[in-house]
Amino acid sequence: MDNRLYERRKELGLTLEEVGNIVGVSKSTVKKWESGYIENMKRDKIALLAKALKVSPLYIMGIDCSPEQSNNNDYTHFQIESNQPARKKGITINVLGRVAAGIPIEAVEDIIDTEEISEDMAATGEFFGLRIHGDSMEPRMSEGDVVIVRKQEDAESGEIVIAMVNGCDATCKRLKKYTDGIMLLSNNPKYEPMVFSKEEIETKPVRIIGRVVELRAKF
Numbered sequence: 001m002d003n004r005l006y007e008r009r010k011e012l013g014l015t016l017e018e019v020g021n022i023v024g025v026s027k028s029t030v031k032k033w034e035s036g037y038i039e040n041m042k043r044d045k046i047a048l049l050a051k052a053l054k055v056s057p058l059y060i061m062g063i064d065c066s067p068e069q070s071n072n073n074d075y076t077h078f079q080i081e082s083n084q085p086a087r088k089k090g091i092t093i094n095v096l097g098r099v100a101a102g103i104p105i106e107a108v109e110d111i112i113d114t115e116e117i118s119e120d121m122a123a124t125g126e127f128f129g130l131r132i133h134g135d136s137m138e139p140r141m142s143e144g145d146v147v148i149v150r151k152q153e154d155a156e157s158g159e160i161v162i163a164m165v166n167g168c169d170a171t172c173k174r175l176k177k178y179t180d181g182i183m184l185l186s187n188n189p190k191y192e193p194m195v196f197s198k199e200e201i202e203t204k205p206v207r208i209i210g211r212v213v214e215l216r217a218k219f
Helices: 006-014 016-023 028-033 043-053 198-203
Strands: 093-097 111-117 127-131 146-151 160-165 171-178 179-183 192-195 206-216
Touching: 006 028, 006 043, 016 028, 016 043, 028 111, 111 127, 111 146, 127 206, 146 160, 160 179, 179 198, 192 198
Parallel strands: 093 127
Antiparallel strands: 093 111, 127 146, 146 206, 160 171, 160 206, 171 179, 179 192
16 A cells, blocks of 8 residues: 555644645545545545645656655646546545434435445445444444445345434444344444334334445544
């Protein structure tokens, strides 16, 4: 993994949050870029990140080797010439801070960030991102991580879902189906399984709103 962005940020004494504030993204997104996931960065974000790190956009893209050589203060206009085939353009989806009961996903206003998914993935359905709250899904998912969710009303036993229970906000749990009902399971053993009979699924109600297809963890 190329650590140039991480090393440059440390050299300048900047925190993830400070860089994120300059670029207009969350610190988890900055960390994702530092981990090498820059291929789907938008042009304006490349320019802003270059400005934050006092380098050129070409340095951000891995074309210039030295921040000193690349720091020509031209943050907004750049052209990349390459013999490599162009990468497929990503599709931007909203990341939600929370999903309240009774509000359709498309009407949720608590949009805290955006993520990009591949065109191939986007062609398989509708997607949104959701920030994880609490420690019920640790150690696999932690507070502040983002999950990519495919909108759907059912899932297979064993899959991780986003569910609404008893009029509460959406919760992330592993789905377990059995003959007389379902269980919603936490990864963290300190939390008891949530067990619902077929009748309770209808009366509470318990409603699946999506299936988790990808985890984008913060570090």
